[in-house]
Amino acid sequence: MQALSLATLAFILYIAAASWQGLVLARRVSPQPMLVRGLGILGLLCHLPLAIGLFGHGAPVLPGLSTSVIVISAMLVLVLLVVSLFKPVLNAAVGVFPLAGLALLLATGLPSPERTNGLTPGIALHALSALLAFATLAIAAAQAVLLGLQNRALRHHHIRGIVQALPPLTTMERVLFELIWAGVALLTLSILSGFLFLDSMFAQHLAHKTILSLAAWVIFSVLLFSHHRLGWRGMRAVRWTLGGCAVLLLAYFGSKFVLEVVLGRG
Structure with a gap:
């Protein structure tokens, strides 16, 4: 239940960030990159405990679908936030953030494979x-x-x-x-x-x-x-x-x- 709550909160924050940037692209609001990044960071802070928790007792050499989706979507958000500090790629958040949030929500309902110390x-x-x-x-x-x-x-x-x-x-x-x-x-x-x-x-x-x-x-x-x-x-x-x-x-x-x-x- 805690995992689902964190995933839901992360999804809401990602959607909020993407929505604002979408309104910027539609020229309905003024650009607020700090707001978009801030919401994205808050979403990532809810997302990361789920990703890190999967590796808390050893990581599988070949992670299952749920592990892959949760970890890769977190990495995707993190890379976008970091790159946006140096390159004008924050508009990509319109698509990336909702997909990461949706993937996280769906993946929390999938079974995780047994963990092994093979990394x-x-x-x-x-x-x-x-x-x-x-x-x-x-x-x-x-x-x-x-x-x-x-x-x-x-x-x-x-x-x-x-x-x-x-x-x-x-x-x-x-x-x-x-x-x-x-x-x-x-x-x-x-x-x-x-x-x-x-x-x-x-x-x-x-x-x-x-x-x-x-x-x-x-x-x-x-x-x-x-x-x-x-x-x-x-x-x-x-x-x-x-x-x-x-x-x-x-x-x-x-x-x-x-x-x-x-x-x-x-």
């Missing part, structure tokens, strides 16, 4: 880099959605509303590719550390995650190379970013959802 320093490096990679690239996906809306509005000569609320198009694109570069670097570290510290990245229980993670790495790498050499940008960059993030989402959650929710296996 060595090498595996911890792999897990942390994987979490940061997913969080960074998920924020890039939210940035890509906003960039796509901005591109579409400008193409139809709609220069009011969201276009006026967002940073200039060139700034939005630059930030998007900075996020992708950072995400790919972290994903590379995650994949390399996995090959170094896990017994077999292509074992039956890891093969799907390895293959899909490598596929996502290839998608993002092709996008970065083509942006640098061929000038890819605009809607093509948006589509490739969203496609790569979708593949990464399947890598992290796809089989866990099928096994634990659809088939009911722990």
Whole structure:
């Protein structure tokens, strides 16, 4: 019950922060980044005890769906709050915060796997880099959605509303590719550390995650190379970013959802 109460409070705070930023994008209220960050931090303070509690007596080498969702959504909010201090990405909170809150609420109702003491320093490096990679690239996906809306509005000569609320198009694109570069670097570290510290990245229980993670790495790498050499940008960059993030989402959650929710296996 305590977990559900914390999750509900975190969800409410996330929704409040996202709602205010949504009103900013609609040009109904003035920007208040401190308010949005403050509400987000309060939500994260309710969220973190649930994430930390999962690792209170040792962490599983392969966390279940509920553990993955709670920890990754907390990391996603944390990374967004930190990056927003240096880059204009706070608008991504409109999508990121509600999704994190909803994921937290749903995950608190799922069973957690038995905990085991199997988290060595090498595996911890792999897990942390994987979490940061997913969080960074998920924020890039939210940035890509906003960039796509901005591109579409400008193409139809709609220069009011969201276009006026967002940073200039060139700034939005630059930030998007900075996020992708950072995400790919972290994903590379995650994949390399996995090959170094896990017994077999292509074992039956890891093969799907390895293959899909490598596929996502290839998608993002092709996008970065083509942006640098061929000038890819605009809607093509948006589509490739969203496609790569979708593949990464399947890598992290796809089989866990099928096994634990659809088939009911722990």
